[in-house]
Each structure stands twice: as C-alpha cells, then as structure tokens.
Amino acid sequence: MMTDGQFGAPAREFDFFISYSPADERWAAWIAWTLEEAGYRTVVQAWDFVPGTNFIDFMDRGVSESLAVIAVLSRHYERSTYGRMEWQAALRASPESPERRLLTVRVDEIPIEGLLATITYVDLVGVADTDAARSLLLNRVGQAVDGHARPGRRPGYPGSATAPVRHPEQPNPARPQPSALAGPGWAGRRRPARAPLYPQAAAVGADRAQDAVTVLHLAGPDFGRGREPDSLSRQIRGDLIMLRDAGAPVPDLMVVTGDLTASGSPRECDQALSFLTALRSQLDLSPSG
Structure with missing residues (x-):
C-alpha cells in the first residue's frame, strides 16, 4: 500500500478511488484488479458499495480519503453527474498540482475538453493487447505517483549508434509489490474471484450497434x-x-x-x-x- 510520496499526502487506508460510469464497469474492474495485482489498494463501486452503504457518503470518503482519484473517461462518463462531482472534488483537493490528485484513463474515442484537457491522460483507446495495456497503465500510474518519469535504466549515450533503446512503456521496477491488502476478500468487498477480462477498446470511428435494451x-x-x-x-x-x-x-x-x-x-x-x-x-x- 502507498504511503507518502510525491503526492505529499499522509499514509491512507487505500490508494486509488476509481471514478466511472456504471456503463464502464468492466473497464473500472479491470483497472482496479490490475492496480491491486501491482500492490496498490483501490476502492471501486462495483466491489465496495454493498447493501446498507450510503452512496453519497461512500463517494465522499472515496474521493477524500484516497491518495488519488482515477477517472475512467468515456462518452458515458461525460454525462455522468456523479462522475463530474468526483473528478471536480479531486481537482479542488489539490489545486496547485491537479495532475497529482486526479489521474485520467481514456477508454473511448472522445475529445477531452475543459479542465480535464489540462491533465495528461493514459490512453487505452486502440490498445488491444492485454499485456501492453497493463504495462502502459502501471507505468503511467507509477510515474504520476513518483512525480516524474525517470527510466529504470541509465539512458544510452545519444552519440553512439549502438546505444541501447528502452521501450517507453517498460514497467518501472520500483513499483510496489503485491501485499496481503491487495488480495481478495477484505471486509465488505465484492471483489470477483477471477481476474476481469481486458475490455477491448473500440475501433476509432466504429459504430456501436445496440441490439437489446435493458x-x-x-x-x-x-x-x-x-x-x-x-x-x-x-x-x-x-x-x-x-x-x-x-x-x-x-x-x-x-x-x-x-x-x-x-x-x-x-x-x-x-x-x-x-x-x-x-x-x-x-x-x-x-x-x-
């Protein structure tokens, strides 16, 4: 579990509150599972909002008591009233460095406008490979937590034609290791027993046909x-x-x-x-x- 670090926050009960539209629950579950496998502790409505929980109190505690809020950006999230409340609360919590308090992950081919456009997002649109998506997410989240994007290996001398090249999305070896807190089943959770499948990002410009209405x-x-x-x-x-x-x-x-x-x-x-x-x-x- 994360403690202090570049965010300048004291030790907390959990690290990330996942803010998302109910229509993007598969994305939120995959992001939360991936982060917990890497040793972070997350709070996600699908697992932690159980019968008897007050929704507004759950949302307030999730935003205020986490190290940072991760917003899952999509066309559904754009019109989400509670989603807007959550990311705006995260920005107000750290007006000097909003990118440290609010992390954004784009999972839909939409333009990012307004205040959210000032924050560099993790872009999973078009990333079909599960390992590549996991590496990208963990690498960018780790950089945000650390406050810089220093590579894990010494850069090669630019004047040498044989200088080794490191893939930009290679995971930082300093990332936290999985702990007991990241495992399934701490009190009151509905975390699934199996890892969620990685939701394939839709092709750019593809029409999304809906053949059923719930x-x-x-x-x-x-x-x-x-x-x-x-x-x-x-x-x-x-x-x-x-x-x-x-x-x-x-x-x-x-x-x-x-x-x-x-x-x-x-x-x-x-x-x-x-x-x-x-x-x-x-x-x-x-x-x-």
Missing part, C-alpha cells in the same frame, strides 16, 4: 405511506448489485409505473421527483430517454 422497472414508489426515499434507494441499490453479480447488464432505460405518491401532496411530489432524479443520475440515464 429496462429497470420500478413499480409504485407510493411515497407518503411510510416509505422514505433513502430507504428505497438503499434497497434498489442492493438489488442492482445482486443483479449485476448474477451477470445482468447495466440498465439502459428506467420505467416507473403505478402510484408515485399516496395523496399527491407537494411534499410527496418533491420526494418522488428528488428520488427519481437521483436514481437516474446514479444510473447515468439520459432524462430524454
């Missing part, structure tokens, strides 16, 4: 009959986690049927609107459908 059906929240938004939100999050563990895909559409409120009072209507808006944002669903 619908989340929410029947009659009926606020006002003793049901509170926070309790229902925790229940739904727990159900979604169990469905995901069973192999169900991420919802593309949310359909609400039945009574939203018991009496239609302004308070109940406000509860229903706030609840549905928050749930839609957590699932990264577009309000326009």
Whole structure:
C-alpha cells in the first residue's frame, strides 16, 4: 500500500478511488484488479458499495480519503453527474498540482475538453493487447505517483549508434509489490474471484450497434405511506448489485409505473421527483430517454 510520496499526502487506508460510469464497469474492474495485482489498494463501486452503504457518503470518503482519484473517461462518463462531482472534488483537493490528485484513463474515442484537457491522460483507446495495456497503465500510474518519469535504466549515450533503446512503456521496477491488502476478500468487498477480462477498446470511428435494451422497472414508489426515499434507494441499490453479480447488464432505460405518491401532496411530489432524479443520475440515464 502507498504511503507518502510525491503526492505529499499522509499514509491512507487505500490508494486509488476509481471514478466511472456504471456503463464502464468492466473497464473500472479491470483497472482496479490490475492496480491491486501491482500492490496498490483501490476502492471501486462495483466491489465496495454493498447493501446498507450510503452512496453519497461512500463517494465522499472515496474521493477524500484516497491518495488519488482515477477517472475512467468515456462518452458515458461525460454525462455522468456523479462522475463530474468526483473528478471536480479531486481537482479542488489539490489545486496547485491537479495532475497529482486526479489521474485520467481514456477508454473511448472522445475529445477531452475543459479542465480535464489540462491533465495528461493514459490512453487505452486502440490498445488491444492485454499485456501492453497493463504495462502502459502501471507505468503511467507509477510515474504520476513518483512525480516524474525517470527510466529504470541509465539512458544510452545519444552519440553512439549502438546505444541501447528502452521501450517507453517498460514497467518501472520500483513499483510496489503485491501485499496481503491487495488480495481478495477484505471486509465488505465484492471483489470477483477471477481476474476481469481486458475490455477491448473500440475501433476509432466504429459504430456501436445496440441490439437489446435493458429496462429497470420500478413499480409504485407510493411515497407518503411510510416509505422514505433513502430507504428505497438503499434497497434498489442492493438489488442492482445482486443483479449485476448474477451477470445482468447495466440498465439502459428506467420505467416507473403505478402510484408515485399516496395523496399527491407537494411534499410527496418533491420526494418522488428528488428520488427519481437521483436514481437516474446514479444510473447515468439520459432524462430524454
């Protein structure tokens, strides 16, 4: 586990909080597994957000108590309300050196704009080989933690035609070694028993055809009959986690049927609107459908 280092942060419980859209969970899982194999400790929603956990508190602790936030950049992440909150919080935590507090990994062929464009990202778009992707990720993350990109071997003399050439993505031998903390199953986790497959980056300009739509059906929240938004939100999050563990895909559409409120009072209507808006944002669903 990382302690101090160039980030200037004290020893922490974990190293990296993975910020991502639910649609990119395969990428987040692969990144987290790869980093933990190398000896880092990560926090990732897919493994650490278990039933009974408060989502906002989980997000706040993950951002504030980690050494750095790793944002998985994609077209889904661009419109993620909670993703934006997470990377902006990471930037505010270290305004003098934002690249030290926020690391970005691009997994989708999208332009990086705004404040995120000021940070050099790890680009996995078009990297199809698993070993090359792993080497690239660990090398760049290690450089960010160290605060420099000093090679592991002495550079050859440029004036010599026989000077040895080191591949730029050769892993730094000084990287931390796997520890007990990086292994599966510390308290409260849902870390899978097997390593996630490396998600192949889509070809540049390729169309992404969708041949199925996954619908989340929410029947009659009926606020006002003793049901509170926070309790229902925790229940739904727990159900979604169990469905995901069973192999169900991420919802593309949310359909609400039945009574939203018991009496239609302004308070109940406000509860229903706030609840549905928050749930839609957590699932990264577009309000326009």
